[in-house]
């Protein structure tokens with residue numbers, strides 16, 4: 408692929424979120440945020456180390472300097488907790504689960520779940536990570552033509568999570584859960600916008616009832632699964648069983664049924680939406696670059712010899728990893744995180760107090776002009792060359808950083824490499840129309856409309 412640079416390949420620029428220009432009134436900020444929260448990140452945040460704005464008497468900070476981010480998430484992580492956006496948005500559906508809990512409640516849940524994500528354990532999941540993608544490829548082979556890629560990736564990634572961790576969750580239940588999450592995410596920019604402007608939780612907004620109903624339905628579905636598993640153990644134990652049997656070494660306390668519902672729903676939601684979006688964007692970017700797609704498919708075929716991907720192949724599939732990494736740089740599945748300081752402190756040049764909102768705009772960090780050359784251009788080889796020009800730790804952080812870094816990061820990378828390898832060796836993906844999908848921030852970064860690609864089976 409080194410010939411690429413001299414081959415005259417046209418630079419590809421994936422879809423981008425247009426940022427709102429000029430000083431915004433509180434009302435305009437609300438409107439922008441409800442439409443697409445990342446669009447409210449000020450344009451200066453893509454050039455400066457740190458930017459702030461004040462709206463409705465509330466200070467909002469957007470640090471993008473990797474040293475400042477590292478200070479918040481890693482070095483001084485004990486001084487910062489997740490902002491109220493996370494609790495307001497996620498507690499109704501995910502309860503006080505591992506994604507939203509703080510302090511001892513979080514530490515215990517992380518300790519309990521972590522062994523299932525250790526490197527030594529991960530390779531055991533390879534067959535269940537591959538199987539939903541292999542089944543999808545078979546269906547596509549029998550029925551080529553235009554297909555919705557976003558839906559297909561959602562169905563495959565939720566199947567991976569359920570088969571890996573929650574045996575006995577059947578496909579129908581899994582599909583219902585993903586429908587619940589879809590309905591919950593739809594209006595999710597309202598609570599983000601309201602909390603950013605300090606508006607109270609009781610205030611009505613479009614879709615509020617829909618979110619409450621989706622949350623109740625999702626929890627009820629998982630409650631039934633927990634009840635089923637209380638009646639019948641799983642041997643050998645899967646992650647669900649391990650968590651059901653676990654006791655806190657200090658207090659001896661076990662997770663209650665409601666704790667389990669929160670934990671399971673968190674793992675299912677956090678574990679499939681993100682990977683599904685990353686895969687959808689990667690396939691779109693490959694369909695938009697047919698020459699690169701062919702070269703990548705050849706590379707995968709050479710490495711695997713058209714066998715299913717196994718653990719020994721993974722190092723050699725580095726080109727595939729660079730494509731996924733570059734897609735997640737430009738279209739990060741989690742485009743923004745938020746934090747608040749526990750006490751007044753200084754970050755960079757700004758004094759922050761506990762009422763302020765600190766957004767970590769991963770999307771803007773990944774396109775920052777001082778951190779990336781040609782920041783909007785798709786260039787997977789920038790990840791190959793990183794040993795020659797190492798970048799600061801927090802310049803690239805699709806999985807976050809510090810103690811709250813994504814628990815499933817290695818799981819997700821393995822799943823995406825295995826899934827893409829299975830798809831690329833068997834299928835050629837072509838653009839169906841000239842309309843690029845619009846990235847929409849709804850907690851994750853998803854396409855606003857369906858992504859349809861042409862499926863052409865390879866000989």
Ligand code: HEM
Nearest residue numbers: 506677678681682685740741744806807811813814815819
């Ligand atoms: C491409 C795929 C993924 C991306 C980009 C991603 C991204 C992230 C990010 C940015 C966070 C940190 C949030 C914060 O600090 O505010 C996070 C947390 C988390 N993720 Fe992922 N994630 C992915 C896949 C997964 C998978 C496959 C699982 C599980 C099967 C998972 C489980 C979790 C959990 C449990 C947390 C909370 C960790 C904690 O607070 O201790 N994620 N993820």
